[in-house]
Amino acid sequence: MADHMLYAEYLTPAKERGSRGRWIWWVLACSLLAGALYLVVQVVLLPRLRITRIILEGDLPASSEVILERAGLDVGHPILFTVRTEEIRRRLEAWPVVAHVEVEKVFPGTLRISLASRTPLVYLLVDRDGVLVPAVCDEEGVVFLAGKQVPAVDLPVLSGVRFSKFMVGARVPEAVRAFLKDVDELRKTSPRTLGLISEFRLVARGEYLFDIQVFFRGYRVPVRFEGHLTEEKVHYALMILDVLSEEGLLEGMSEVDFRGGRITYTKRSGV
Known part of the structure; x- marks a missing residue:
């Protein structure tokens, strides 16, 4: 009986050490996976997710260069994080000649902007x-x-x-x-x-x-x-x-x- 108790006391720390070891390896594996994913996004995905085409729709009597300058855009911007459609909409609707704006990301690399101009009454x-x-x-x-x-x-x-x-x-x-x-x-x-x-x-x-x-x-x-x-x-x-x-x-x-x-x-x- 005593031998059994000593054997149990001896085994318990070993189980705990094994559990801690597996947990450390699990955290390390997750960290390595997260780092690999980050590198893939930064090196592979982000360079590909750029604006390669901007489609302007509507009846606004202004050149595309003027519209893009007002929107703060140019071809080549990263489209995933740095292009915020709501911010672009606010910038363009602050232009008095503009009545309404819709901005939409179309992956992988297109940004569609629809503008409606004000009609003189x-x-x-x-x-x-x-x-x-x-x-x-x-x-x-x-x-x-x-x-x-x-x-x-x-x-x-x-x-x-x-x-x-x-x-x-x-x-x-x-x-x-x-x-x-x-x-x-x-x-x-x-x-x-x-x-x-x-x-x-x-x-x-x-x-x-x-x-x-x-x-x-x-x-x-x-x-x-x-x-x-x-x-x-x-x-x-x-x-x-x-x-x-x-x-x-x-x-x-x-x-x-x-x-x-x-x-x-x-x-x-x-x-």
Whole structure:
């Protein structure tokens, strides 16, 4: 019995030593395997996982060189770790002319970038130190082109907009954005109707309220509205202007007023 106990006490440390030895060999093997995998990734895989092709899609009026510079990219970048699609998207969407960006990695070495440019809705004439500067904005009220960059497009003019600080990338005041949504809806539902309008002029009635003077092509006398601009209002105003013109009554008017559910007019001074 005593011999059996001595034998058990002798065996127990040996088992523990064997277990510790196997554990050390297991850790060492895992470390060697991890090191080998790291070398394979660094030496074999990463040099192959580089951008060899960049596909640019969309209607952005800019050269590929300008777009890639804005994105901070060039062919040959490692694609696996250093190219972060979300960062590229943020960089490009910070560009005022860009409305929306999608960036996608296509392995093994392609990066696809889809860009949608902002669509001009109206021209703006902005007073900058006594000089009228032309600009364009979209339905969200973002000014994305100004000065010599403004394209020659047949758009209505929006005047009377005031900016606290005018620059490319600025947005029109919030009160004006709801009106731009009306103009955009008119463009979508009846572009021919919008094409009859040459200018919208905002006339302030307080800090956040304004009336809208609408100038129609072929008529010198503007029409004043309040509230939302709708296709029905525009067609009704045109019908009234046609009647007044046929009756020879427009010559002495400076404005036709449709506010308050009534039609009134203002005579020109000296008439």
